Amino acid sequence: MKREIQFILNGKPITLDADDERALLWVLRTELELTGSKYGCGEGICGACTVMVDAKAVRSCTTKLKTVAGKEVVTIEGLARNGKLHPLQQAFIDHGALQCGYCTSGMLMDAYVFLREHPKPSRDAIVAHMERNLCRCGAHQRVIDAIEAASGQMEGQS
Amino acid sequence: MSTPEGISRRTLFKLAGGGIVIFIGLEPLIVRAQDARRLYPEDFNAYLIVGDNGRVTVFSGKIEMGQGVLTSQAQMVAEELDVELAAIDMVLGDTDKCPWDMGTFGSLTTRMFGPALRAAAAKARLALMTLAAQKLGVPAKELFVKDGVVSVIAEPSRRLSYGALSKGARIAQVVDQNAVLRSVSKFRVMGSSPMRLDALEKVTGSAKYAADIRIPGMVYARILRPPMHGAQLLKIDTSDAEKLAGVTLIKRGDLIAVLHMDPEAAGAALAKIKADWRLPEQTVDQDSIFEFIVKHAVDQKNIANKGDLVAARAAATRLFETTYQKGYVAHAAIEPHAALAEIKGGKATIWASTQTPFPTRDRIAKILGLEQKNVRVITPFLGGGFGGKSADDQAVEAAQLAQICGKPVQVAWSRAEEFFYDRFDPAAVVKIVSGTNQGGRIALWDYSVFAAGERGATSFYDIPNTRIRSSGGTTYGSESARVSVHPFAVGPWRAPGANMNVFASESQIDLMASAAGVDPLAFRLRNLTDLRMHRVLTAVAEAFGWKAAAAPSGRGFGLACSVDAGTYVATMAEVKVNSVTGQIKVVRIVCAQDMGIVVNPEGAKMQIEGGITMGLGYTLTEELQFHGGEILDHNFDSYAIPRFSWSPQIKAVLVKNDDLAPQGGGEPAITTTGAVIANAVFDATGVRMTQLPMTTKRIRQAIIAKNAKGKTAAVE
Secondary structure, eight states: OEEEEEEEETTEEEEEEEETTSBHHHHHHTTTOOTTSOOSSSSSSSOTTEEEETTEEEEGGGOBGGGGTTSEEEOGGGTSBTTBOOHHHHHHHHTTOOSSOTTHHHHHHHHHHHHHHOSSOOHHHHHHHHTTSOOSSOOHHHHHHHHHHHHTTOTTOO | OOOOTTOOHHHHHHHHTTOOOOOOOOSOOOOBOSSTTOBOOSOGGGTEEEOTTSOEEEEESOOOSSSOHHHHHHHHHHHHHTOOGGGEEEEESBTTTSOOOOOSOTTOIIIIIHHHHHHHHHHHHHHHHHHHHHHHTSOGGGEEEETTEEEESSOTTSEEEHHHHHTTOOOOOOOOSOOOOOOGGGOSSTTSOOOOTTHHHHHHTOOOBGGGOOOTTOEEEEEOOOSSTTOEEEEEEOHHHHHSTTOEEEEETTEEEEEESSHHHHHHHHHTOEEEEEOOOOOOBTTTHHHHHHHHOOOEEEEEEESOHHHHHHHOSEEEEEEEEEOOBOOOOSSOOEEEEEEETTEEEEEEOOSOHHHHHHHHHHHHTOOGGGEEEEOOBOSOOTTGGGOOHHHHHHHHHHHHHSSOEEEEOOHHHHHHSOOBBOOEEEEEEEEEOTTSOEEEEEEEEESSOSTTOSOOSOOSEEEEEEESOOTTTOTTOSSOOSSSOBOOOSSTTHHHHHHHHHHHHHHHHHHTTOOHHHHHHHTOOOHHHHHHHHHHHHHHTOOOOOSOOSSOEEEEEEEETTEEEEEEEEEEEOTTTOOEEEEEEEEEEEOSSOSOHHHHHHHHHHHHHHHHHHHHTOOOOEETTEEOOOSTTTSOOOOGGGOOEEEEEEOOOTTSOOOOOSSGGGGGHHHHHHHHHHHHHSOOOOEESOOHHHHHHHHHHHHHHHHHHHHO
C-alpha cells in the first residue's frame, strides 16, 4: 500500500511516500541512494544487506518498509560519525579484514550490533554470531581478529 | 610512436591538463599482452600522467576484485617514479583511459602487467630528471629525488617538484638512456604493506560497485529466463505483466525483459509473464557425470612423454592405479553480475562488474553495431570475481536493453540467475597409474585428466617414465576441447584445472609414500631435485612443526605442494576426523610460498589465506546439484560455501627469493587445498578420499567401507 512513512535514518528523520510492502534494501538503494547495503542473496542468507533497526540487526532484503515506520534505522553510511571512523571500522582496516569489500558493510553492521549487546565477547562467541554472514574472499579469521580487537574499544561509542 | 587503442593524443593532453607530456620511449618496451595480437604500449604516457599539482594519475586495464592490485600497482609506480603513495590516483579498467588489457585473470597483473607499469614509471622518472637537469643547469647525476621533488645533492635548497617541472610544459623529449628498474635493496614502497587504498571506501559503504551506479532516468531490468539450459521458448503471454503501472516490456528475439523504475516492481512484473518452454531431455546429473565425461571426452592431447612406460610398468615393484573425481563448483562471488548501460549521442557507456573490460567493450560494440571507440566500459570495484566475471553477459544485456528502450538500464542478476548462468568450474576425472621401484623412487607416472584441462597436470617430480594426457580439456581455450562434454557452460575458476590436477597428483604421491612406509615429506624430497620446491617444503615443515612419520600416523597431518603461475607453494594441514560421523574439523593450516619478489607482503598473505579458505569449499562442501541442464542450486542455503565456524587459522610464510621477478599470487595457494586435506584425512583415518568434495557423508561411508573390509580380512 502506498502511503507516507516516517522513520529516522542515520540520525535524521525522513518521510517517504512509498509502497510500504517494498523491501527496505531496495528503498535504501534506489530513491535514498544509500548503496552501501548490498544485495547478495535476497533471502536473508548471506548478510550483505544487514542494517540496524531499533538496536537490532536485520536483513534489509527481507524487511518490509512498513516494519520500520517510526523506528530508527542505521546503515553502514551512518556508522562513522562526524567524519570519524567507528573503532570497528578502523579495526577492519588494521586487520585486513576485507578484500573485495562487498560483504563488509553487512559484516560491520552485524558485528556493531553484536558488540553493543556483548561488549566483551569470547572469540568463540564472535565466531558463532558471525556464522550467519558469508564471505567468499576468505577473510574470515581477519574479520574475527578485527571484531575481537574492537570489542575492547566500544566504550563511549554508541 | 604508437598510442594505446582508445586514447588519442588529444585525449592524453586533455587528461594531462597542464601536466607533462614527455615523449621518450627509445628502447621500446615490448611486453606481450596475453593476446598475441596486441601489445602493451611502449609510451609511458599511456600508463601515467604527472599533473601540474604533482599528483600522479595511473591508468591500468586491470581491475580490483579484492585481490589488492589497486594498491600494489600504485606501490610499483610510487617506487619507480619516486613519489609518495598518497600522491597517486588510480584509474582501473576504463577502456577510454587505460592501455588495452586482455583481462584480470591467471595471476598475471603483477607478473605480466607489472613489468610494463614499473618500466613506464621508471622512464617517466628519467624524463623528469632530464628536464630538471636542464632547468637547474646541473647534470642529472648530481640530482636526487624524494617524494616527487628533485633537488641538487650539493645544494638541497635548489629544488623543483615534479608538478613545478610540468607547469605549463608540454614537452616532447627524447631521453637516450635506458630506464632501469629499482633493485630490491633500494625499495621504499614495494616490499611494504601500506593501508589498502580501497580500505576506507569499503568500511564506510562508499565504495561503488556496478549495481551502485545511479544516473538520472535509469530503469531496472528483469529478464525472462528459461527453466533449464537448452530449453526453447514456445509461447509467451505478457498481457498481465503489461497491465502493471510503470512497466515497459521489451521483446527482441530471445531477449524478453521488463523495465521499471523500481527493481522489485520489475521483478513482480516478470513473475506475471506466462511462458511455455520445450524442455530438452535430461541426460546426466552430479552422480552420472563422471562416467559420461570419460566416455565422451574423446579429444585427447599428449602433453608430455618421457621414457618407456611399458618397461617401467613391468619393472615396477609396486603399481598404483587410482581414479579421482571432482564435481562442478560455482564461483559464488557475493556480488552477482551487474551492469548499467547508457547510450547517448551514439556513444555507449557501460559500468560493469567484469574482469575483462576490453573484450567486453569489443563484444558490446559488435552486438550493438557501434565502433569500438564509441563504446566505453568502466569497471567499478568488483565484489569478487574468481574467474566468474570473465563472463560478461549481463553487460551485453544491459547494453542491448539500453539501445532498445533509449534509457539507461541496469541489469543486476539475482542469486538464482547467478547460479544458473555461472560458468562453472568443470566436473573432472583424473586417472593415474604410477609405480615405485625398490629404492622407494617413483619410476612410472601415467596420467590422464578428463575435462579439467592441462594447468597443473605436468609433474615437478623427477620421474624417468611419464606420460601426461588431457582429454576433453575445457571449453575456454584448450586445444583438447573442441566439443563440450558439459550440460551447461563451464569456464575459468580460481586456478582453473590446477585444483583438480594437484588434488589428484598430490594424493597419488601420498598414497605411494604411505605404501613405501616413508614420511610424506621425506618421500617428496627424495623424488624431486627442484631447489625452489625443496626450499618451500623445508620452510612449511619448519613453520608447521612437522615431525617425520609414515601415514597413517593418526595425527591427522597432511602435506601437498604445487607450482602455479610461476609460484612455488607447499601447504601442511592438521585435521580431526570423527570416525563415527565422518565430520571433519580443519584445525590449522600452514602455507609456504615462493613468489619471487614480493610487492606487498600482507596483500600476498591475504591472497594465500583467502585462496586456501575458498579452497576448503571445493574440498569439503561445494558440489553443484543438477539434472541435465536444470540447475538445482539457487542460493546459498543448498550450496554451502565456507563459513566462519569451519575456517581454520592459516599461517602464511613467504619464502624470500629476491632474485626472481614477482610471480603470481592470487591462485597458487588454493591449488594445494584439496590434496592437503585429503592427505590429512588419510593420516588421521587411513581412509583415502578420491572424490571432491569430501563431504561428511562421503568420509563416513569411506570409513564404514574400510572397517567392513578390515572385518572381512580378519574373518579370512
